[in-house]
Amino acid sequence: MLALGPLSAAQVQTEAHSGPLAARPPDVLRLALQWSPQSQFAGIYMAQRKGLYADAGLRVELIHANAERSSLDLLHGDDADVATAFLADAIVAAAPPATSQAEAMDLVQIAQLVQHSNLMLLAWKDLGIQGPEDLDGQMLSHWQGAFSASFDVFFAAYDVEPVVIPQYYSVNLFLKRGVAACAAMQYNEYHRIWQAGVDDERLTGFLMRDYGLGFPEDGLYTTSDWLDRHGELARAMRRATLAGWEYARAHPEETLDVVLAEAAAAGIPANRPHERWMLEHILASILGTGNAPEPPGALNPTVYTQTVDTLVAAGLIGLAPDFSTFTPLDARTQ
């Protein structure tokens, strides 16, 4: 088949339309993950493997989304009960702008896992980029959608107008120097580029959270309808998932073994140092370093408001749901 990136079209079809989805037992909780297996989901794998979900009375089935069909698409299509998603993507999906053709999803958050932004821009130093102002007029690539809001604010803050082209699934265009800068996740692309032999001193990095930008990332979402019917399951899911991350933090090597086994089973190229890098960074994002604004799993209302404001300003959303509607579990416990 023609290359379609990390996952082929054939694989997408297999996972989306056949196999476990077709023969779903009624009491199984289907959890859709945003992407193919990697340490980004390590805590969830460990909760599953170490029986934390089972202990919480959950029979969880994991589904991996892909480029063709996102985890929110799966949730929306009732092919999943719970999905992981970036906060900004979830807000955009829940409150599309009036100009958009998209239908607003009935989305509620079960947990906010990744508490801070890992989004960054990486630029070639030898193309003259030392600081944000050097990006002016340069050709760069970044992901579209909710991510672009952070970058737009960043560019505006430094009054630069780069030539932006959409970035998709790889950073090869950047590595082949087709663009002067590209978007990267600190826990993923940043390290992949380093693993392509590019030393740090050749690059200038702009980590969005260093500039007060960027949004909290991965969270657990479901529909309010499902939450109404399975409130206890949702709470159990949040607790067990966080316990899974705790377990991953306590047993990193075992966790990496599991992640690599998941990747191998899915036919995804992976190597341990990269998955370790990702695990360390994602763990710090989820369980914090002690000075996180909220306890693990909870979304800070102020951060939520800032995110909504930024997305509104970027014209990516219309009227966003209020905090308590969006995070009913936190609202109810508070």
Added chain:
Amino acid sequence: MLLWTAGVAGLILCAIVLWNYFNFRERLSAEAQDRARFLAAGSADQIDARLGPLQGIIEGMALTLGMQALDLPESRVRALQEALLRANPEVYGTAVAVLPALRPADWTVLSPYVYRDGDRLGHQDLGDGDAGYLGQDWFALPHYLGRANWSEPYIENTGVKMVTYSAPILIPTADGPLFAGVVTCDIELGWLDSIMAELPLGEAGYGVLLSKNGTYISHPRPDIAFNESVFSIAEARNDAGLRGVGQAMVSGEPGLLSWISWATNDPSWLAWHPLDTADWTVGTLVSKAALNKEILELTKVEAMTGLGGLLLLVISVWLVARSITRPISALSAAAPQLSSGNLDTALPTPQGDDEVAQLTTAFGTMRDNLKRYISDLAETTAARERINGELRIAHDIQMDLVPKTFPPFPDRPDMDLYAIMEPAREVGGDFYDFFQLDADRLVLAIADVSGKGVPAALFMAVTRSFLRSEFKVDADPGRVLQRVNDELADGNDACMFATLFCAVIRLADGHVDYANAGHNPPLRLQTDGEIGWIDKPCGTALGPLPDMTYSTGHLILQPGEALLLYTDGVTEAMDPSGALYGTGRLASQMQGCNDLGCERCLHALLADIREHAADADQSDDITMVMFRRLASQS
């Protein structure tokens, strides 16, 4: 010698083995580096040779579509794609993907894709309405780079390794080329692993293929390819050196360095060479340890061969040495026995014709000659012993011929007579004699035969017999000598001769008749000590010529006077320097012993002669007769 030979040969062998070891190591090391470099470049060429033609075909297709400004019916595009697949079995699929905005109006699809589906060809629209491929590398990279591009290799979920080459379709416009889409081909890379696996890189050597990002496309360990990059391995091993090497390998420049393989932990030579088509790098590793093992094996074989040779040499030298020393040892064992006189000692049998055999033969000849000589010597000695025995008898007989009883006439107080005869050999040619013709007359004679030994002794015996018999005929000394001469001269073929002095002494009055046939003049010792020489008359020696006449001389010997008859052995006795005893010394010696009896006087004279001769051999018979007339008591 054997030890020396083995030691020196062993040292030379060690030196050769060592020299070869270092030489081998240097040469094999250089050869290994060349091999690594050559194979890296060679396999890069091999891969290029398979990818290059496809690259040309895809670029040609893209160029054609661009020049046609995509003005080609969809059916033609599909026909072109199918023809491409049929002509190039390595191509799995080929696509033409365009920007949605530039899609030709008569195309029903956005991206016609033809691929192999078993034996037949399948068709698909990759766009399928949403143009999701715009973000794929195979589309985005040529799009934004503006040039053809090899994708990072990827692995299908079927396990098949693939790579996609995509060339941009550029439509020429007044504002420059306009990107319209791409032409791609998907190539199966199943053959890559076999190319790498078949590289003759020796034991523990292997080849790898790296993508531009350092990801292993081919690696002998199946879990490495596509999962790991040289940099992820470096990170896992915390090996900054490996990261540096990885950066050099993906730099696009060929290289070579001494390296410890992370996969085998072997010190190795690592060479790498970039491809001309895809921006990949072939790396080749040749193990130094395996190389050293090979060198050690070679050296070991050489050392074993050398040791075998040395052993053969030692055995050969031992055998040769033994073949030389065994006869020599046998000879040297036999030599002391031979030298101690055991001539029957066995000698080794000479073998061959070498020096040792010749020496052995010479030894044998010498022994045989010795045996013969000794046998001859024994015979000669026996003969001489016999002759000596006979001579001793002859001596005894000769001595018996002369009167040896002294005093000869004990009842005669009127004379004192003593004689000494000392032959120079067992038998001599001298003789003396005395006998009474009657109660008053006493014959005294002394003679010296020419020559010495047995002939002289025989001649002497004959002469004495004639003398005695002739005195019985007629007592005149002159006539006696004449007759004796005639007898001797008769049949004297040997021409022998004798000198002879004889005298007839009448004891009553001291009257002496004498005749001399060439003999030394006797000495007359008077009572007053005066010495006189009776030198006249004197005739020729007896024997050579007949018919000689001899005069008879006369003298009166007073009582107390003495006569000394002697042979030339006395006066011609020589000292070691050859000086003669002489008549002078004889006379003075005799003067000195005038008062002594004849016996003591002659012994004194003999002692004096011996003193003179000292160590010199006695050259002639010494014979002396002394007669003193004593006053008759009556």
